[in-house]
Amino acid sequence: MSAPAHRHLFGWRLRSEVPLPELLPWDGDAREPDVEVSLGSAPGLGAGATAFGPAFQIAGDRVRLSVPGVATYLVEGGGRVVVDPQVDPGAPDIRVFLLGSVLSVLCYKRGLLPLHASAVEVGGRALLLAGESGLGKSTLAAALVARGHRLLSDDVCALDPAAPGGPLLWPSFPRLKLWEDAARQLSVGTGGLERSRVQLHKYHLPVGPGRFRAEPLPPAHVVLLRRVALPRDAGPRPLGPLDGCVRYDMVHRWRLGLALGCRALLFAGMTRLLRAAGATDMARVDDLDGLPRLAGQVLRLAGAGDA
Amino acid sequence: MTGIYWLASYPKSGNTWLRLMVQACLAGSDDVDINALSFGLQHAHHRPLFDESVGVPAADLDTGQILAWRPFVVRALAERLGRPLHVKTHDMRLRLPGGEWLLPPDATAGAVYLVRDPRDVAPSLARHMGVGVDEAIDLMGRHDACLSRSVRRLTTLLPEYWGSWSRNVESWLAPTPFPARVVRYEDLRADPEGGLAGILGALGLAFPRHAVRRAVAATGLERLKAQEAVEGFAERPRGGPFFGDGRVGGWAGSLTARQAARVEAEHGNAMRRLGYLA
Numbered sequence: 183m184s185a186p187a188h189r190h191l192f193g194w195r196l197r198s199e200v201p202l203p204e205l206l207p208w209d210g211d212a213r214e215p216d217v218e219v220s221l222g223s224a225p226g227l228g229a230g231a232t233a234f235g236p237a238f239q240i241a242g243d244r245v246r247l248s249v250p251g252v253a254t255y256l257v258e259g260g261g262r263v264v265v266d267p268q269v270d271p272g273a274p275d276i277r278v279f280l281l282g283s284v285l286s287v288l289c290y291k292r293g294l295l296p297l298h299a300s301a302v303e304v305g306g307r308a309l310l311l312a313g314e315s316g317l318g319k320s321t322l323a324a325a326l327v328a329r330g331h332r333l334l335s336d337d338v339c340a341l342d343p344a345a346p347g348g349p350l351l352w353p354s355f356p357r358l359k360l361w362e363d364a365a366r367q368l369s370v371g372t373g374g375l376e377r378s379r380v381q382l383h384k385y386h387l388p389v390g391p392g393r394f395r396a397e398p399l400p401p402a403h404v405v406l407l408r409r410v411a412l413p414r415d416a417g418p419r420p421l422g423p424l425d426g427c428v429r430y431d432m433v434h435r436w437r438l439g440l441a442l443g444c445r446a447l448l449f450a451g452m453t454r455l456l457r458a459a460g461a462t463d464m465a466r467v468d469d470l471d472g473l474p475r476l477a478g479q480v481l482r483l484a485g486a487g488d489a
Numbered sequence: 490m491t492g493i494y495w496l497a498s499y500p501k502s503g504n505t506w507l508r509l510m511v512q513a514c515l516a517g518s519d520d521v522d523i524n525a526l527s528f529g530l531q532h533a534h535h536r537p538l539f540d541e542s543v544g545v546p547a548a549d550l551d552t553g554q555i556l557a558w559r560p561f562v563v564r565a566l567a568e569r570l571g572r573p574l575h576v577k578t579h580d581m582r583l584r585l586p587g588g589e590w591l592l593p594p595d596a597t598a599g600a601v602y603l604v605r606d607p608r609d610v611a612p613s614l615a616r617h618m619g620v621g622v623d624e625a626i627d628l629m630g631r632h633d634a635c636l637s638r639s640v641r642r643l644t645t646l647l648p649e650y651w652g653s654w655s656r657n658v659e660s661w662l663a664p665t666p667f668p669a670r671v672v673r674y675e676d677l678r679a680d681p682e683g684g685l686a687g688i689l690g691a692l693g694l695a696f697p698r699h700a701v702r703r704a705v706a707a708t709g710l711e712r713l714k715a716q717e718a719v720e721g722f723a724e725r726p727r728g729g730p731f732f733g734d735g736r737v738g739g740w741a742g743s744l745t746a747r748q749a750a751r752v753e754a755e756h757g758n759a760m761r762r763l764g765y766l767a
Contacts, residue, residue: 235544235558236543247544249554250554279545279549282545283544283545315548316536316548378549384548411724412721431537436541438544468645
């Protein structure tokens, strides 16, 4: 096995024995790693543990996620993850959950609020495209990157609500996840692209160096995507801070966050985000053809001309 | 009292019509808005509910794992609400590899199962799926049919495990894992007021006779079709009209003799149990 690599993630120095090729190499200071990811065994947390759903156990500062047929992940505090793989440690399947739900746990443990959003840079600030899975966050982000806006993150964003100059969004890594139908709509060939899981036609699309923003940004606007069935119900509606504060669908794994005892972080994070940035509820029908128009709409919400 | 009341059926067996009738009872109005149908939604197949309750998104899991974790989601749904909830499903009562039931009895308050002559289901299903009648009959015969799934795109609802028409029906006729009131669509069409009154009881609901009569009048198929023609139907945004003519025995004019014989051969046992075949 190759030596552990030092990588960049949400401003952390992350040292990992699990190959994470999509993460940028660490080029910051000589600090000790903030997060260590190692391979090892991840035994059950015992009878005193609390179950969260069928897959998670929580005991003190330890959180264990078990995905049958893939791996077990043990998070200790906010600085250590042990991965016990049931498949090749280099398989993308391992990273799907490590860079998804496990990443969310790390954020909660480290005082960052994980947002269920993709983000791009618009005029020196971050435009967030938030909402539940399947609403087109990644597809819309890909369309905006194709228009020249730099990507900050796809699917999960980390908000530092307590940053000195106001809330900041930290970038993740230069990659987009696209389902085959969305890739086709964006004229992205999927030949040669890695699949997120072997049995799914969901592809990892690398984003080139000039198209990724590697430094944190203050938020410009939050667009909360929501699906409706009929065109008569579609359209944008401004969300005030009070309406927005109950829209947990902008938070990644919010029930898990509550189970981890992070109610205060959730509330403070959403409040500060919505105080710093405007928010819009964007109801839309499931229509990839409407993508160019939607891209123009969200850019205007973020204060851009029809870029 | 908590728990889920299932409104179950194989697709195209009158489930939506039944939901609209109950909705009309609840609304107590002479009109029903098909696009405001909120009674008996498919909560158990709601993707965000799964993602947030499990903490792992279904989008990253294969169908077997999603089905394995669905009983947990159903329980979470039943417990969280603290009052009974009516939920539509086309699932058969499937026993999962670990021994769990896909629809767990401990989270269930009751169930109604609507069943319709499979010879009438076939042409309706063909129209609904935008396929030929023979393909619809293929699907009805597929032992492990599981819908709303694609490996190429993310669908709104989680996978539904239909099984074949016979498997679906027989799983609901069986006494385990919980009792279900089985109602023939044909009987409900013949006497909607009487049928609906019995169904309401099995769903833990009660309305006076005049409210039931009013609801039946408000949900005549011609009215539903007329409304869909003008406004569309939110549960069927694309691909042609949802509401058909709902005729009993319409198959005699729409199936070929060979197609009818095929349905009878493949599903004869269950059809005889329900009186559809002598």
